[in-house]
Amino acid sequence: MRLPILDDATIPELPNHYKGKVRENYDLPDNQRLIIATDRLSAFDRILTAIPYKGQILTQIARYWFDNTSDICPNHVISYPDPNVVLGKRLNILPVEVVVRGYLAGTTSTSILTLYESGKRQMYGMTLPEGLKANQKLPQPVITPTSKAFDGGHDEPLSERQIIDQGLLSQQQWNTVSDYALKLFARGQEMAAKRGLILVDTKYEFGTDEDNNILLADEIHTPDSSRYWMAESYQERFKQGQRPESFDKDFVRAWVTQRCDPYKDAIPQIPENLVRDTSSVYIKAYEMITGRKFDAQAVEAPLLERIRKNLAPYFRV
Template identity: 40%
Template structure:
């Protein structure tokens, strides 16, 4: 993944799906309190980078995050400074405050599925939170549950964290606030999305703090997108089996299908996504954006 040549900016970092650039002042010196966050069209699943890229994905996620930041503004401040960005990344980049990011993946679940379901079947709980008996794949939880994980380096897997581990990493007060905000964001998201025919099963959010430690938690990165959340069509929700989705689950399902032929336990790279999977994935992202925001993409 090669960095773009953006006049007035210098490349700082490339993650799985995002690139960071630092703005330069008139003397060519780095402006150290802001970053340009560029969403690429890259897609990852099962901690693997996939190819080819998904057209328009970066723009869909950026526009959807900006829409959600507005819906959540009364719950938590966010990192957005400006959407006035270079033409080369117009529509898929945001100028943001530079934050010190918390070293915990803040995840909340409103419905039981995925890794949470596996843990529930084994222990009757998720991340140490005891749940009622008799839940199945797709069951709605009594209330959103905070299920944090570690933030693993690229190529390694995130691991579940117990409440005491989160408190040890962040301090008890910050850990409690991260839990409260993560669950509140998912609850607000579902209030809004359910009226538009989408259930948000779970979501991952990122928080940071000002480098000098002043102020409280700031919502960063992306929020309530098909990349960071599981979106289900409400009219098709039926507990007892995996649900159809608007998110990366579509790609995950193909990767583990007989058609892909990929054995993810063998350690080899995943296969190229066929054109029909790329097109359907783009369509899922766009449909989710349009249903939620009421805007044409």
């Protein structure tokens, strides 16, 4: 049986459509925005395939965390008209992506592990001690902000001083977002530990509303915005110098890179079993992170019809 997939959420009756890589956005009056999470899987600056339940799962994991952190930091959520949809406040996104890291980990050019292994000890306005090993817990969580790249640019590492001097944020804004980020991360680590998980690192996006209040935007502590490790096996694998056990969702990415240059070549047809395996990982992540059972049988299909029905009150009159 083919699993239900939402690979497109174009709804002509909704106004001001903006199609992102994985989300469809519609700007409504009164500074509100409908954000529909599709099942599209993006990598290498292109869409590779669609993963059943992905959009709903990420929306519901973010909902779990938004609900459990609203006492720390206000967020953009107004309501959830559909399992795949957030009605949120339309924000001016701040031009700094706030990444919090609790471990010496990562693979990107801006990750502290990559920089550390290249010989750097001073980065992001801080100095890391000598003798740290890959995937080791840091003395305390650190913030490693990057410029938020728009229009296909690349994120660049920033220090607090650079953020202020370049006028990206005011000192007061930086103080607010860094305080929010560290408190959100502490709550995330605490709650994840109760589920047998380590919240390793994560990114936060903040924006300002029409009154210039700073709100948490986008998503929070999902497996797409955060790195999680399995707590039970971490110590032993770290001692052995092995990569910690995680939600490995990169089956598709790895399969593609083994068969073509994804930046230049046509993407081969992704096998159905690979798509299903990736979907299973998202379901496992949802259940472990939230402690709730994901009932795939209760997902009402066809998905776009369900979403259209639930969003009908927002159609242009």
